[in-house]
Amino acid sequence: MQAGAVTDCTARAMRVVHSGPPQHLLRRHGVVAMMVRRGGRKRRRLRATPGYGGCRHRLHWRVRQHQRQGKHRHDHARKHAAREALQTEPWAAKVQHAQMVPARIRRCKLRQCYDAAMNYHHAFHAGNFADVFKHAILLGLIDTLKAKPTPFCYIDTHAGAGRYDLRHEEARKTGEFIDGMQRLHIATSLPESLRRYFDLLRAANAGDENGHLHIYPGSPLFASLALRADDRLVLCETQLAEATALKRLFAGDPRVGVHQRDGYTALSGFIPPHERRGLILIDPPFEAQEAEFRTIESTLAKTCARWSTGIHAIWYPIKLRRQTLPFLRWFAAHGVKKTLVAELMIDADDSPLRLNGCGMVVVNAPWQFDRWLERLLADLTPLLARSPRASHRVEWLTHE
Numbered sequence: 001m002q003a004g005a006v007t008d009c010t011a012r013a014m015r016v017v018h019s020g021p022p023q024h025l026l027r028r029h030g031v032v033a034m035m036v037r038r039g040g041r042k043r044r045r046l047r048a049t050p051g052y053g054g055c056r057h058r059l060h061w062r063v064r065q066h067q068r069q070g071k072h073r074h075d076h077a078r079k080h081a082a083r084e085a086l087q088t089e090p091w092a093a094k095v096q097h098a099q100m101v102p103a104r105i106r107r108c109k110l111r112q113c114y115d116a117a118m119n120y121h122h123a124f125h126a127g128n129f130a131d132v133f134k135h136a137i138l139l140g141l142i143d144t145l146k147a148k149p150t151p152f153c154y155i156d157t158h159a160g161a162g163r164y165d166l167r168h169e170e171a172r173k174t175g176e177f178i179d180g181m182q183r184l185h186i187a188t189s190l191p192e193s194l195r196r197y198f199d200l201l202r203a204a205n206a207g208d209e210n211g212h213l214h215i216y217p218g219s220p221l222f223a224s225l226a227l228r229a230d231d232r233l234v235l236c237e238t239q240l241a242e243a244t245a246l247k248r249l250f251a252g253d254p255r256v257g258v259h260q261r262d263g264y265t266a267l268s269g270f271i272p273p274h275e276r277r278g279l280i281l282i283d284p285p286f287e288a289q290e291a292e293f294r295t296i297e298s299t300l301a302k303t304c305a306r307w308s309t310g311i312h313a314i315w316y317p318i319k320l321r322r323q324t325l326p327f328l329r330w331f332a333a334h335g336v337k338k339t340l341v342a343e344l345m346i347d348a349d350d351s352p353l354r355l356n357g358c359g360m361v362v363v364n365a366p367w368q369f370d371r372w373l374e375r376l377l378a379d380l381t382p383l384l385a386r387s388p389r390a391s392h393r394v395e396w397l398t399h400e
């Protein structure tokens, strides 16, 4: 399943509804459109004319009834968007008569269906070997950006919940963190390359009096701990529960913006950031497997053209290495420059049934980042290895 199409359609449908019909039609139906200022931007809001007794919900419903009767062009566009959602997403067929339902309710139902259709919850995997690999590299990239005093922007397209309690049922059920962060925790000594990662892991657990590491920070929390006061974080997450947890976690932090949106489609609106410097982390759940690679490629084609200097870090899972080759070849074929790949295999890639490793592609890799990665992976591989056939590699896919 591809999330982009759904939110794209619903977002378009909502936009059409909010742009609304012309004033004279609204007035005839007991409605006035007012311009209100919200967060520095002027927006159009519908209000009842004086004496209108219905609730706001009924009011919107009347407007849409009129649109249907009048075959207004907005109505055509709205119906088209809803129909497109129904055709492209088989699960969306659950929302019967989508065109007849007010947009707010329809969006709500589409969202419920979408959330129900997505099986992925990062709480089951928090702190596993892939998280250690990904977050250690993320911190390395953030540190290179911090080498300059000018502020930068960190964009996380698939943010997750931001913070995971390893005592909770989900984490205990899989126990994946035991072969991940726990191995670092019990190691007698940690190499220098992993110090920064581990210090921030401890900082996220600062509230624990006994020094236990029960909390595992997700990429947004790791980044927020590493970023400076004038740097900025943009976090996208589609699932309602995860996005709500993120908003709660970062409430009161003026550096952070949380968006409950499809990270792929939202991205073009965030780049280039006004800071002109920064990093995008693309870390999807890969529920769609092969199709996810194609979605990443089409997103990168747009973002690399729009923001040619931005650092892009893309995490991907490896069952069999050969399955990832078309994705890795895409960068050279599409002229994407300064692209580095780092892979960690904790096992031999001889079974397509389990996760044997993972990789990170870094577009616009900072100067000498390959050397730093080489050191990090040489330290990390023996710590996380599941078999003697564990290995790692760091390679340039494309140069300047």
Ligand SMILES: C[S@@+](CC[C@H](N)C(=O)[O-])C[C@H]1O[C@@H](n2cnc3c(N)ncnc32)[C@H](O)[C@@H]1O
Pocket: 003, 004, 118, 120, 121, 122, 134, 156, 157, 158, 159, 160, 161, 162, 217, 218, 219, 220, 236, 237, 238, 239, 242, 261, 262, 263, 264, 283, 284, 285
């Ligand atoms: C692998 S987890 C993210 C983990 C997080 N980056 C971290 O390192 O802690 C993927 C998350 O992306 C969310 N997601 C899936 N598709 C999405 C989309 N198209 N846009 C934004 N978020 C999405 C899922 O709900 C899930 O929480």
